[in-house]
Amino acid sequence: MTIYALSSGIGVSGIAVLRISGPETKKVIMDLTSEPFPQPRMATLKKVNNNNKTGMIDQGIIIWYPGPNSYTGEDMAEIQVHGSRAVVKALLEAISRIKNCRLAEPGEFTKLAFKNGKIDLLKAESIGDLISSETDLQMQQALKVIAGNNLKKFETWRADLLKILSNIEAKIDFPDEDLPKDILNKTKNKTESMINEIEKSLKDNKVGELIREGFRIAIIGPPNVGKSSLLNHLSDRDVAIVSEIAGTTRDVIEAHLNIDGYPVIISDTAGIREAEDEIEKKGIKLSLKKAEEADLNIIIIDAKNEENQRFLDKYINEKTLLVINKIDKISDKISFDIKKLDPILISIRNQKNIDLLINSIKNKIKNRFLGSENILITRARHRQNLEDCLNSLKEFKQKKDAEDFDKAAEDLRLACRSLGKITGKFDVEEILDSIFNDFCIGK
Secondary structure (H helix, E strand, O other): OEEEEEOOOOOOEEEEEEEEEOOOHHHHHHHHOOOOOOOEOOOEEEEEEOOOOOOEEEEEEEEEEOOOOOOOOOOEEEEEEEEOHHHHHHHHHHHHOOOOEEEOOOOHHHHHHHHOOOOOHHHHHHHHHHHHOOOHHHHHHHHHHHOOHHHHHHHHHHHHHHHHHHHHHHHHHOOOOOOOOOHHHHHHHHHHHHHHHHHHHHOOOOHHHHHHHOEEEEEEOOOOOOHHHHHHHHHOOOOOOOOOOOOOOOOOEEEEEEEOOEEEEEEEOOOOOOOOOHHHHHHHHHHHHHHHHOOEEEEEEEOOOOOHHHHHHHHOOOOEEEEEEOOOOOHHHOOHHHHOOOOEEOEOOOOEOHHHHHHHHHHHHHHHOOOOOOOOOOOHHHHHHHHHHHHHHHHHHHHHHOOOHHHHHHHHHHHHHHHHHHHOOOOOHHHHHHHHHHOOOOO
16 A cells, blocks of 8 residues: 655645655656656656646656665655645645555654664654654754664663573573583673663663653642742743632643753642532642642742641642742741741742742753763653563573573563564574574584
8 A cells, every 4th residue: 555645744835745655656656747757866846737637736846765765665755846735635635546545644654664674663753752852952862862872772782682592592402512611600790780781771760751751840739829820921921811719720731841941841730729619629639630740849829828838738748849929028927837948939920039930940950851961761661661671681680590591581582572672673583593603503
């Protein structure tokens, strides 16, 4: 089946790019344009005609990429036309009338590239991350993975595992062969070294996932203390409705921000109080859930509220930043117990100490992103598979020390599979290749 799709953004634009991949690609170009057929990888200006004989659609650039030397590994082409909705619609309809052609599914071009061995799974994922990146930090992380920096490390570990496994397999299958005397000692040292390296990589404070997904901040507090006003100020636009009526915010309202290059998702939540209204109760439940999931909670309270201490006793913790709003001229009336929590005193209405609050937020974010230069794990999927690999390696070490080599070998296979799931590669034949390359079996 041949797939096609609009690869450029939807809407009016100067240029629109349509991408086609599959066995019918050449036929699509021949049906829509006149001879001569474009030369491979050369931009060719041609009239793009409607295949229902209703005349020309547009004049555009055709680029022909014969497989396997293309992004997907199949015959592939790009058609660049003017980006009007009418032109794009007519061109898509014309391609749809060609037999064995269908619209591509989301990510299908990259999926084909992976299946055809043009890219590894890490690169495939990071292409999507690069497209959706909103900050320079997200862009740079995606580019590093695309460049193969992370793949090299995973492949090195995998090659070491295959080497160890080949030694263990040889010990099991060819017990009478003269294997090197120190083979088991080398296996032990390599296993312990790999366990230490993986454990170190897992102790990364999840910075890679944080860069990719964004630093999450939840603004929580009692009703009518200025949560929505703070969100609007930090976002520099009216994201949430601000009202003097308590309980105006019933749902979680989110804004995506770029704070000094760091991706941040900040949430305004419903005011937390004892509520009787069923909808407000659901809103408060969502607020508490959002606070639990957040990397930082900004607890904002009203300087005049007598219930502050009770609220703080319940919700203050190690990942909170305490803010007291509406201070005006009564900061001297704040209780000693609250002052001990080192609150930031602000007045959103009077723009007092807002810069101090923003700097405190920036410092919290920057401290969380420390060590972002050499990140190995960028997704929860990678972390889970690496943890599985580590657990299998520890099981292998125990069984090998007990000389239960059959079961130990199975743990190594599981460790290899876990690493293979990260990169998208695992082949049993590689174990055999390693055995025959390193040992002259059957000499």
